[in-house]
Amino acid sequence: MAKKMKSADDFIHHLYIHMNDVDQFVIYSGLSLRQFFSSIEPMKNILLLKHNYEDGSFNMHTQFDYIATEDMTPFLKRLPDIKGDFCWIDFSSEKNVNQLSPVEQAELLYFGHKREPLASPFFSKLQNRYAYYASPNDKMTKVYFRFLGDSELLTANLFNKMIHEKEGTGGFWRRKSKQAIPTIDPIVLRACRHFVKEGALLSLFKMEKSSQYGIEIRTLSDYNFPDEVWVDLNEILKQNYDELIKIS
Known part of the structure; x- marks a missing residue:
């Protein structure tokens, strides 16, 4: 049986990032x-x-x-x-x-x-x-960072908070300890900086039949305006991702 194609609503969050490391700014959407x-x-x-x-x-x-x-x-x-x-x-x-x-x-x-x-x-x-x-x-946020590494820290904290909130739902006995909740290290995101320097969509989701989460990264070098990404989101998600980060 063919694997079901995920739609935009199957993800926890989508974040568009375009980094200019020369001028030390990052454009976000989402x-x-x-x-x-x-x-x-x-x-x-x-x-x-x-x-x-x-x-x-x-x-x-x-x-x-x-x-x-x-x-x-x-x-x-x-x-x-x-x-x-x-x-x-x-x-x-x-x-x-x-x-x-x-x-x-x-x-x-x-x-x-x-x-x-x-x-x-x-x-x-x-x-x-x-x-x-x-x-x-x-639908754009532009941030200049004195320390460009703060941009990956921001993204990691954002996704980790979303994972924590999702894992924290349910009754007392279903709650996981803080140590057991999957987290992503900013260093992992920094290793993928070459994608966001081209402009990329990072899509956070929970993996099926697993306690892991994942981030699909799709390079979007053809998009000059962030708001266009959301118009074409479902079409973009039909494309194969360039990188998959597993979070456990």
């Missing part, structure tokens, strides 16, 4: 703002460059709104309510923000408008680890 924040290390503060969030603090020097450490928890709770384009950069302290020169402030404005930096997206005064721009209409 990554929400909430998922991003839950998959990275907690940040101290973020400077809001383009947003419609109304409860942030205001920095007089730059005239940018920002989210301070003590306000991060209520901000994270409000993430699903945030609509429209959202652009920010993290920073260590407001004291350092107050030292930004007019040129540096202009560079931040440029990034919020053009989705790309005028010079470097990383500021020594801010000590930022990320520069983030999301456009829901384009």
Whole structure:
């Protein structure tokens, strides 16, 4: 009997990734703002460059709104309510923000408008680890990483959290210990970086008759706009995958 072809709904999650390792940014599609924040290390503060969030603090020097450490928890709770384009950069302290020169402030404005930096997206005064721009209409999130390896850590944490949630369902006696839940190491994803540098779809699923999970990787070098991937998703999934990562 021929093996049944999986459709989009047979997978737990699909994530499109296109990495530019020269300019140190990654374009994602299928990554929400909430998922991003839950998959990275907690940040101290973020400077809001383009947003419609109304409860942030205001920095007089730059005239940018920002989210301070003590306000991060209520901000994270409000993430699903945030609509429209959202652009920010993290920073260590407001004291350092107050030292930004007019040129540096202009560079931040440029990034919020053009989705790309005028010079470097990383500021020594801010000590930022990320520069983030999301456009829901384009179904696209663009993240500049000071340490590009953080991109694989983000993807691993995202998928591991989804696996943990799926394995955690059911009654008490059906719950698995944390040690028994399958996890993927970021190093495994880093070994597949050559795929995402071309643009690739990563599809997470649970293997049949097994406690293992898998990630099918399909290279999508012909797609220039991430939103097109979701229009053609079922057709894409009919193609043979380029790599299968088994998670146990």
